[in-house]
Amino acid sequence: MSKIIITPLGTISPYTKGNMNCPGFLVEYNNKKIILDCGNGITRLLNFPSDLKDLNVIITHYHKDHFGDLGALQYASYVYHNLGLLDKKIKIYLPKNDIGFNKASITSNNESYSDYYDIDNSCSFLIDDLDITFEDNNSHTIESYMVKLQNENFKIVYTSDIGTTNFSKLVDFCKDADLIICESSFLQKHNANSKTHMTAYDAGILASKSNAQKLLLTHFWPEEDKRLYLEEAKQNFKNVEVAEESKKLILRR
Numbered sequence: 054m055s056k057i058i059i060t061p062l063g064t065i066s067p068y069t070k071g072n073m074n075c076p077g078f079l080v081e082y083n084n085k086k087i088i089l090d091c092g093n094g095i096t097r098l099l100n101f102p103s104d105l106k107d108l109n110v111i112i113t114h115y116h117k118d119h120f121g122d123l124g125a126l127q128y129a130s131y132v133y134h135n136l137g138l139l140d141k142k143i144k145i146y147l148p149k150n151d152i153g154f155n156k157a158s159i160t161s162n163n164e165s166y167s168d169y170y171d172i173d174n175s176c177s178f179l180i181d182d183l184d185i186t187f188e189d190n191n192s193h194t195i196e197s198y199m200v201k202l203q204n205e206n207f208k209i210v211y212t213s214d215i216g217t218t219n220f221s222k223l224v225d226f227c228k229d230a231d232l233i234i235c236e237s238s239f240l241q242k243h244n245a246n247s248k249t250h251m252t253a254y255d256a257g258i259l260a261s262k263s264n265a266q267k268l269l270l271t272h273f274w275p276e277e278d279k280r281l282y283l284e285e286a287k288q289n290f291k292n293v294e295v296a297e298e299s300k301k302l303i304l305r306r
């Protein structure tokens with residue numbers, strides 16, 4: 054029996070509110086951990102120092118709501134290493150192209166026990182047999198990478214921030230996924246331009262056209278009722294949930 058545990062750490066943007074944090078998901082597989090985006094506030098839901106062990110952190114793009122807590126994680130790795138409680142560096146994956154000197158500022162941090170790796174369309178790495186690949190759909194305001202985690206049992210896609218500009222390519226990337234963790238920044242009532250951020254309605258269409266098993270919505274506006282996103286996505290796709298901080302989702306096969 055193979056198992057992947059997904060814990061939402063942050064589900065709103067662009068600021069924290071109450072017990073909700075900026076974007077982040079913890080994926081656990083064979084006692085190894087992947088954090089997908091490291092938004093403001095997510096470290097309060099991690100267990101230290103145990104979650105630093107065998108930790109891979111993926112930053113999908115250089116918008117501050119997606120890496121606001123990375124400095125805290127880096128400093129924790131430094132301190133726990135100095136205390137003798139962390140013997141292996143954490144791995145931090147970052148888009149190869151620097152934007153606004155954000156990458157330079159992250160990787161030049163000396164008070165961190167970490168190694169850095171580049172992300173682009175051709176990069177991939179393995180967590181045991183779980184293959185992690187990336188694709189920029191060219192539909193956010195800056196370069197932003199979707200992440201695919203796949204082995205013979207599972208296919209999980211995290212869209213990160215994305216719009217509908219290149220929708221057919223997005224459907225291809227998500228084809229037959231067991232789970233799509235999809236941003237839904239907007240509701241239709243916002244009358245927003247969904248070319249660089251999706252509505253929950255769009256997310257439902259994506260899950261349906263991709264023939265996905267399940268859709269998990271995230272990246273909500275802090276002041277909106279999450280149930281509205283759920284209702285909107287349900288018009289197009291039935292098996293949908295809204296991400297809630299700490300509410301685990303377990304995939305088994």
Ligand SMILES: [Zn+2]
Nearest residue numbers: 114116193214
């Ligand atoms: Zn963004």
Ligand SMILES: [Zn+2]
Nearest residue numbers: 066116118214
């Ligand atoms: Zn964002």
